[in-house]
Amino acid sequence: MYKRIFLIVADSVGCGTAPLSYKFGDDGANTIEHISEVCNGINLPRLESMGYGNITDIKGVKKTDNPIAFYGKMDELSNAKDTMAGHWEMMGIVTKTPFVTFTDTGFPKELIDELESKTGYKVIGNKAASGTEIIKELGEEHIKTKAMIVYTSADSVLQIACHEKYFGLDELYRVCKIAREICMKDEYKVGRVIARPFIGENSLDFKRTANRHDYALSPTGKTVLDSLKENNYDVISIGKIFDIFNGMGLTESNRTISNHDGMEKIIDFIKNRDFKGLCFLNLVDFDALYGHRRNSIGYKDALEEFDRDLNEMIKYLKQDDLIIITADHGNDPTWRGTDHTREYVPLIVYNGLGKGNLGTRKSFSDIGETIAENFNLESTKIGKSFLKEIK
Numbered sequence: 001m002y003k004r005i006f007l008i009v010a011d012s013v014g015c016g017t018a019p020l021s022y023k024f025g026d027d028g029a030n031t032i033e034h035i036s037e038v039c040n041g042i043n044l045p046r047l048e049s050m051g052y053g054n055i056t057d058i059k060g061v062k063k064t065d066n067p068i069a070f071y072g073k074m075d076e077l078s079n080a081k082d083t084m085a086g087h088w089e090m091m092g093i094v095t096k097t098p099f100v101t102f103t104d105t106g107f108p109k110e111l112i113d114e115l116e117s118k119t120g121y122k123v124i125g126n127k128a129a130s131g132t133e134i135i136k137e138l139g140e141e142h143i144k145t146k147a148m149i150v151y152t153s154a155d156s157v158l159q160i161a162c163h164e165k166y167f168g169l170d171e172l173y174r175v176c177k178i179a180r181e182i183c184m185k186d187e188y189k190v191g192r193v194i195a196r197p198f199i200g201e202n203s204l205d206f207k208r209t210a211n212r213h214d215y216a217l218s219p220t221g222k223t224v225l226d227s228l229k230e231n232n233y234d235v236i237s238i239g240k241i242f243d244i245f246n247g248m249g250l251t252e253s254n255r256t257i258s259n260h261d262g263m264e265k266i267i268d269f270i271k272n273r274d275f276k277g278l279c280f281l282n283l284v285d286f287d288a289l290y291g292h293r294r295n296s297i298g299y300k301d302a303l304e305e306f307d308r309d310l311n312e313m314i315k316y317l318k319q320d321d322l323i324i325i326t327a328d329h330g331n332d333p334t335w336r337g338t339d340h341t342r343e344y345v346p347l348i349v350y351n352g353l354g355k356g357n358l359g360t361r362k363s364f365s366d367i368g369e370t371i372a373e374n375f376n377l378e379s380t381k382i383g384k385s386f387l388k389e390i391k
Contacts, residue, residue: 001320001374001375001376002320002321002322002351002374003276003318003320003321004270004275004276004277004278004279004318004320004321004322005277005278005279005321005322005323005324005371005374006266006269006270006278006279006281006321006322006323006324007090007278007279007280007281007324007326007371008266008281008283008323008324008325008326009086009087009090009280009281009282009283009326009327009328010283010286010303010306010325010326010327010346011083011282011283011284011285011286011287011288011327011328012031012286012287012291012327012328012329012330012331012340013031013032013286013303013327013330013345013346014029014030014031014032014327014329014330014331014332014341014343014344014345015030015031015032015033015055015056015073015327015330015343015344015345015346016029016030016033016073016343016344017029017030017343017344018075018076018343018344019075020075020076020342021341021342021343023342024081024341024342026081026330026332026335026341026342026343029330029341029342029343030056030330030332030343031291031330031331031332031333031341031343032056032058032303033056033057033058033059034296034332034333034334034335035296035299035300035303035333036058036059036060036061036300037059037334038296038297038333038334039296039297039300040059041059041060042058042059042060042061042303042304043304044058044060044061044303044304044307045307045311046307046308046310046311046314047061047307047310047348048061048062048064049064049067049069050067050068050069050071050325050348050350051064051067051068051069051070051071051348051355051357052071052346052348054067054357055071055072055073055346055347056073056344056346066355067355067356068350068352068355069348069349069350069351069355070347070348070349070350070354070356070357070358070386070389070390071346071347071348071349071356071357071358072346072347072357072359072360072361073344073345073346073347073360073361074326074344074345074346074347074360074361074362074363074364074366074367075344075360075361075362075363076089076329076342076345076363076364077089077094077363077364077365077382078094078095078096079095079096079097079098080095080098080099081329081330081339081340081341081342081343082098082099082155082191082340083155083244083328083329084099084156084191084192084216084217084244085099086327086328086329086345086364087241087244087245087282087328088219088223088244088245089363089364089365089382090326090328090364090365090367090368091219091223091224091225091245091249091365091367091368091380092221092222092223092224092365092368092369092372092380092381092382092383093219093220093221093223094363094382095220098156099155099156099189099190099191100156100188100189100190101152101154101155101156102152102158102190103128103152103153103154104128106126106127106128106152107126107158107188108188111182111183111188112126112150114182115148115150115175115178115179115182118178118182119148119175119178119179121146121147121148121175122147122148123148123150124138124141124142124145124147124148124149124150125138125149125150125151125161126150126151127151127152128151128152128153128154129151129152129153130292130293130338131151131159131161131196132207132208132293134149134151134161135149135161135196135198135203135206135208136203136206137203139161139163139198139200139202139203139206140202140203142161142162142163142166142167143166146166146167148160148161148162148167148175149161149162149196153292153338154337154338154339154340155191155192155339155340156189156190156191156192157190157191157192157193158183158190158192158193159193159194159196160172160176160179160193160194160195160196161196161197161198161208162175162195162196162197162198163197163198163199163200164197164198164199164209164211165199169197169211172195172197173195173213176194176195176213176215179193179215180193180215184217189217191216191217192214192215192216192217192243193214193215193216194214194215195211195212195213195214195215196208196212197209197211197212210255210257213243214240214243214244215243216243216244216245216246217246218245218246218248219245219246219248223245223249223368224249224368224369224371224372224377224380225245225248225249225250225278225280226248226249227249227372227377227378228249228278228371228375228377229249229250229251231375231377233276233277233278233375234251234252234275234277234278234279235249235250235251235252235277235278235280236250236251236252236253236254236275236277236278236279236280237250237252237253237254237280237281238254238256238262238265238266238269238279238280238281238282239254239255239256239262239281239282239283239284240282240284241253241280241281241282244282251277258285259284259286259302259305259309260305260309262281262282262283263281263283263306263309263310263312263313264309265281266279266281266313267309267313267316270313270316270317270318271316277375278371282328283306285302286299286302286303286331287340289302290302290333291331291333291340292331292338293333293338294333294334294338295333296333296334299333310325314350314352317350317351317352319352321351321352322349322350322351322374322390323348323350324347324348324349324367324370325346325347325348325349325350326345326346326347326348326364326367327345327346328345328364329341329342329345330342330343330345344360345364347361347366347367349386349390351390354390354391356389356390358386358389358390361386362384363382363383363384364383365380365382365383366383366384366386367383368380368383369382369383369384369385370385370386370387372385373385374387
C-alpha cells in the first residue's frame with residue numbers, strides 16, 4: 001500500500017480526439033500536440049522520460065522504449081467536457097446530464113431581476129465574455145455606478161466581477177452567495193458561481209486578483225474523497241480542488257496564486273509533511289490563463305515550467321509515495337472559439353520503481369478506483385483499478 005498519493009491535475013491539458021469528441025464539435029482537437037506544432041516544439045525532458053511522448057504526438061517530445069513511469073490515456077464517461085464533471089468522475093461520479101449553460105443568450109431576465117432585487121445592485125454585462133476583456137469594457141462604469149459585472153462563458157458559470165477597493169471583497173462574496181442561492185433552482189442549476197475581484201484605476205490597468213472564490217454545487221453522490229475522510233485518512237487539497245468539490249470530503253485546503261505556487265506547495269508536502277492519504281492539486285493556469293485565451297505560447301511556457309517543477313518534485317519522493325498526473329478535459333488553444341475541448345486526457349503514474357503502458361482507460365474514475373483499492377475503501381463501482389498493474 002502507498003502511504004501518500006499525490007494526484008496532480010494539469011487543468012485542460014488534453015491529449016487528443018476521443019470517440020465522442022465529435023458530439024461536442026471537437027473532432028480533431030489535441031491540446032498538447034497542437035501547442036507543440038504552433039510553437040515549433042516544446043521542451044519537456046522530465047515528462048518525456050516518463051513516457052509522455054508515447055501517449056500522443058508531441059513535437060519536441062520523443063517517444064521512448066525505456067520510460068521511468070507508467071503511461072496511458074483516459075476517456076471520459078460523463079456527458080460533459082467541464083472541470084467539475086472531469087474531477088467528479090475521477091472520484092467516482094459520472095455526470096449524465098450536462099450542467100446548464102447560458103453562452104448564447106446570457107442569463108434569463110427573471111434571474112437577473114431576482115439578483116438585482118436581492119443584492120441591491122444593478123447588473124451590467126450579462127453575456128458570454130472573456131474575464132479580462134469585460135473588466136476593460138465595463139470596469140470604469142462599475143466603479144462609477146457600483147453595478148455588478150455579470151458574465152458567463154462556455155462553461156456552466158455565473159461570474160461576478162467587482163472592484164476590490166470600490167466595491168469591497170466581502171461585499172462581492174456576499175452577492176455571490178446570493179447568486180448561488182438563486183442558481184440552485186432547477187431551471188438554472190448553474191455549476192459554479194465565481195467571484196472575480198479586480199483592481200486598478202482605469203481600463204488600461206485593470207487586472208484580476210488571486211482572491212477569486214468559487215461557489216460550486218456539491219457532488220451529486222459519495223466520492224472517494226468522502227470515503228477517505230470517513231476512514232480517517234488525510235485528504236489535502238491544493239488550488240481550486242476545494243471549490244470543485246465544495247469542500248466535501250476534504251480535511252485540509254490550501255489556496256494557490258499560480259501553477260508554480262501550487263507545485264511549490266506540493267513539493268513542500270512531499271518534503272516536510274508526514275501524512276497518510278491523498279494530496280490533490282489542480283493547476284488552473286493552463287486552462288484559465290492560456291487555453292481560454294487561446295495563447296499557445298503562454299501555454300507552452302507554462303508546460304515547460306511545470307516540467308521543471310516536476311523534475312524537482314520527484315527528487316524527494318519516498319518509497320511508499322505515488323504520483324499520478326492527468327487532466328480533466330482539453331482546451332486546445334488552436335481550436336475555434338474559447339471553449340474547452342472534449343479529448344482524451346493523459347495518465348502518468350510514477351512510483352520510482354516500475355514502468356509500462358497502462359493503455360487506454362475507459363473512464364477517469366480508474367484513478368479513484370485505484371486510490372480506493374490502495375486504501376482498502378469501498379469500490380466506486382465505475383472505474384477499474386490499475387493498482388496491480390503498477391507493482
